[in-house]
Amino acid sequence: MSVPPMIDITLVNKFYGNFQVLTDCTTKVRKGEVVVVCGPSGSGKSTLIKCVNALEPFQSGRIIVDGVDLSDPKVDLNRLRARVGMVFQHFELFPHLRITENLCLAQEKVLGRSHEEAMAKTLSLLERVGLKDHAEKRPGQLSGGQQQRVAIARALAMDPVAMLFDEPTSALDPEMIKEVLDVMIELAQDGMTMMVVTHEMGFARKVADRVIFMDKGEIVEDVPKDDFFGKPHSDRAQAFLSKILTH
Amino acid sequence: MFANFDFDVIRRSLSYLLIDGMGFTLLLTGLATLLAGILGTILAVIRLSPVPVLPRLIIGYVEFVRSLPLVLLIFWFYFLVPYIGQWLTGAERPIAVGAFSSALITFTLVEAVYFSEIMRAGIQSISRGQLAAARAVGLGYMQSMRYVVLPQAFRNMVPLLLTQTIVLFQDTSLVYVVSITDFLGAAGKVAQRDGRLVEMYLFAAVVYFIMCFAASMLVRHLQRRNEFAR
Amino acid sequence: MNYHWNWQIFWELSPEGTGTYLDMLLSGLWWTILTSLAAWAVGLVVGSVVGIARTLPIRPLQWLAGAYVELFRNIPLLVQLFLWYFVLPELLPHGLGLWMKQMPNAAFYSAVAGVGFFTSSRVAEQVRAGIGALPRGQSMAGKALGLTVAQTYRYVLLPMAYRIILPPLTSEFLNTIKNTSVALTIGLLELTARARAMQEFSFQVFESFTAATIMYMVINMVVVIAMRTLERRVSLTGR
Numbered sequence: 092m093s094v095p096p097m098i099d100i101t102l103v104n105k106f107y108g109n110f111q112v113l114t115d116c117t118t119k120v121r122k123g124e125v126v127v128v129c130g131p132s133g134s135g136k137s138t139l140i141k142c143v144n145a146l147e148p149f150q151s152g153r154i155i156v157d158g159v160d161l162s163d164p165k166v167d168l169n170r171l172r173a174r175v176g177m178v179f180q181h182f183e184l185f186p187h188l189r190i191t192e193n194l195c196l197a198q199e200k201v202l203g204r205s206h207e208e209a210m211a212k213t214l215s216l217l218e219r220v221g222l223k224d225h226a227e228k229r230p231g232q233l234s235g236g237q238q239q240r241v242a243i244a245r246a247l248a249m250d251p252v253a254m255l256f257d258e259p260t261s262a263l264d265p266e267m268i269k270e271v272l273d274v275m276i277e278l279a280q281d282g283m284t285m286m287v288v289t290h291e292m293g294f295a296r297k298v299a300d301r302v303i304f305m306d307k308g309e310i311v312e313d314v315p316k317d318d319f320f321g322k323p324h325s326d327r328a329q330a331f332l333s334k335i336l337t338h
Numbered sequence: 339m340f341a342n343f344d345f346d347v348i349r350r351s352l353s354y355l356l357i358d359g360m361g362f363t364l365l366l367t368g369l370a371t372l373l374a375g376i377l378g379t380i381l382a383v384i385r386l387s388p389v390p391v392l393p394r395l396i397i398g399y400v401e402f403v404r405s406l407p408l409v410l411l412i413f414w415f416y417f418l419v420p421y422i423g424q425w426l427t428g429a430e431r432p433i434a435v436g437a438f439s440s441a442l443i444t445f446t447l448v449e450a451v452y453f454s455e456i457m458r459a460g461i462q463s464i465s466r467g468q469l470a471a472a473r474a475v476g477l478g479y480m481q482s483m484r485y486v487v488l489p490q491a492f493r494n495m496v497p498l499l500l501t502q503t504i505v506l507f508q509d510t511s512l513v514y515v516v517s518i519t520d521f522l523g524a525a526g527k528v529a530q531r532d533g534r535l536v537e538m539y540l541f542a543a544v545v546y547f548i549m550c551f552a553a554s555m556l557v558r559h560l561q562r563r564n565e566f567a568r
Numbered sequence: 569m570n571y572h573w574n575w576q577i578f579w580e581l582s583p584e585g586t587g588t589y590l591d592m593l594l595s596g597l598w599w600t601i602l603t604s605l606a607a608w609a610v611g612l613v614v615g616s617v618v619g620i621a622r623t624l625p626i627r628p629l630q631w632l633a634g635a636y637v638e639l640f641r642n643i644p645l646l647v648q649l650f651l652w653y654f655v656l657p658e659l660l661p662h663g664l665g666l667w668m669k670q671m672p673n674a675a676f677y678s679a680v681a682g683v684g685f686f687t688s689s690r691v692a693e694q695v696r697a698g699i700g701a702l703p704r705g706q707s708m709a710g711k712a713l714g715l716t717v718a719q720t721y722r723y724v725l726l727p728m729a730y731r732i733i734l735p736p737l738t739s740e741f742l743n744t745i746k747n748t749s750v751a752l753t754i755g756l757l758e759l760t761a762r763a764r765a766m767q768e769f770s771f772q773v774f775e776s777f778t779a780a781t782i783m784y785m786v787i788n789m790v791v792v793i794a795m796r797t798l799e800r801r802v803s804l805t806g807r
Contacts, residue, residue: 185471201477410780417774508645546647
């Protein structure tokens with residue numbers, strides 16, 4: 092394989108004071124691959140994908156995204172973040188801006204697109220996530236599921252090379268989870284490179300190529316999807332799976 | 339009980355009191371609010387930013403201003419500003435600063451501290467996820483502040499900022515101590531000239547009360563509307 | 569800067585003939601402390617009464633207390649001091665007014681009243697907020713036990729409310745200390761007035777204001793430390 096991976100994480104360690112949140116994390120995500128990251132709360136899975144977007148600093152190891160080394164001091168982190176989309180657990184839409192303004196802001200201020208260009212992109216993406224009718228509303232007027240779909244569109248507006256999802260459905264009421272997952276599944280089938288922190292095992296079964304299981308800051312398993320659901324190697328992963336699958 | 343008093347003195351000096359006096363007070367309040375609001379916001383942003391040294395300097399200045407009486411601060415700046423002007427311009431003697439400029443500089447520098455404390459609370463009231471989301475789409479720190487955090491912080495803090503402006507409006511009366519003729523100063527001058535202290539000071543009190551009470555009612559109304567909007 | 573510094577000035581005799589300039593500032597400090605404490609006592613007592621009145625289920629009383637707060641909050645302190653010092657004696661019957669004007673330390677009493685009542689309106693707001701912050705179940709629980717309204721306030725609501733508002737009360741007390749300096753306009757010889765006088769006599773502007781600044785900062789520090797100790801002693805958690 093001569094093609095370098097889209098996301099290359101090597102021996103990453105991260106501490107909060109004396110507390111180690113990530114220990115020697117190593118994994119690679121190829122272009123077009125969908126990787127689901129799961130594990131109990133506090134296992135460091137959210138922290139890991141925030142490191143990929145340079146939203147969290149780490150003390151040692153290296154992360155290379157699309158050929159750009161994050162620890163290189165010459166790298167413009169804002170440019171890099173613009174190329175990696177991020178979807179948050181609590182949506183984090185900007186409540187004082189209309190939906191269209193939420194999508195246009197970074198297109199204009201970071202990518203330097205003209206307003207017309209940004210608006211055209213915005214409307215086509217809103218159509219894609221099925222929210223064109225709500226374009227001029229403010230985030231507070233939408234349901235949680237709708238807000239999360241807008242958040243996905245906001246990330247896509249930057250034409251990202253990869254998308255990171257941090258528990259995108261865990262703040263949603265059950266009846267809204269499906270509409271968000273449907274958008275994500277479509278995205279995966281279109282060939283987007285994705286790292287998804289989630290407990291939605293149905294989603295993992297359907298579109299994931301690989302599953303990473305983390306516990307206590309370590310990557311315990313990093314295996315093809317079928318292996319993970321068929322016969323997890325570690326006791327910790329088995330215990331975790333039995334817990335979330337019986338509910 | 340008011341038999342010996344001559345309230346006609348108010349009517350006779352009304353244009354002096356309201357145009358010269360209150361005009362000065364309102365202009366000073368308005369300009370100082372604007373300048374102190376801008377300076378205070380800048381101070382708050384720097385104080386919360388990850389740059390070295392500057393936040394500590396700002397904290398020192400904030401503590402200095404907050405632990406001193408306004409009257410002493412007015413004296414401080416009244417005597418200090420000419421020297422700072424001399425230092426800035428490299429002139430040979432301390433710069434003569436007019437009464438209005440002196441008062442404006444003083445209130446701007448002092449009120450900036452109080453506005454910065456309000457804006458700091460406002461910025462901190464915005465969840466950290468908002469900043470993370472702004473950074474995640476590639477906005478720089480200053481861009482994130484300008485387009486995402488500050489507009490929300492400012493909106494949340496409008497009632498407090500307005501209340502502080504009412505306090506500032508009342509506080510400008512203290513320029514009396516350096517003999518500047520604001521509204522109260524004008525009332526004082528007429529009071530001395532005509533020997534009508536009771537009438538003039540009562541009138542001043544009534545005018546201040548009506549203006550401040552009306553303004554605080556307005557703020558309360560705004561606050562209630564804000565709560566519904568959320 | 570062509571300013572002539574002279575830090576020895578504090579040990580030179582002031583033209584008032586009552587000692588050195590330092591003595592002059594220290595006497596100012598003394599009056600600042602005395603006035604602050606007296607005004608704080610007025611503010612705390614009156615403010616508590618008014619604040620409690622605003623929470624009682626008696627409409628006219630609520631309204632009256634509310635009007636009191638608005639009145640004292642919406643007139644600048646300087647104007648209020650003028651009302652106490654210049655205006656009040658003229659409005660009283662002639663004999664009484666004359667007695668007030670000739671009273672020794674009239675400026676001190678006016679300052680205590682002026683700063684005290686001004687402070688009381690702010691204390692009242694804090695007390696009301698403190699009582700309002702308590703869960704409604706507290707006063708119901710008091711009633712359910714058969715306590716009278718007065719007993720409920722005395723034994724149930726106020727002990728908790730004052731604990732809650734101790735930090736804002738600390739900053740109100742600090743404000744009270746700072747506010748006493750406004751009384752230099754009616755001739756109270758407190759710290760800022762004395763620093764100003766020293767500056768006028770000696771022309772050493774920055775030395776005299778620096779000294780006053782340091783004294784105010786020390787008072788601040790003492791109050792903050794004292795109140796923090798008090799907060800810890802009355803705190804119900806972490807013992």
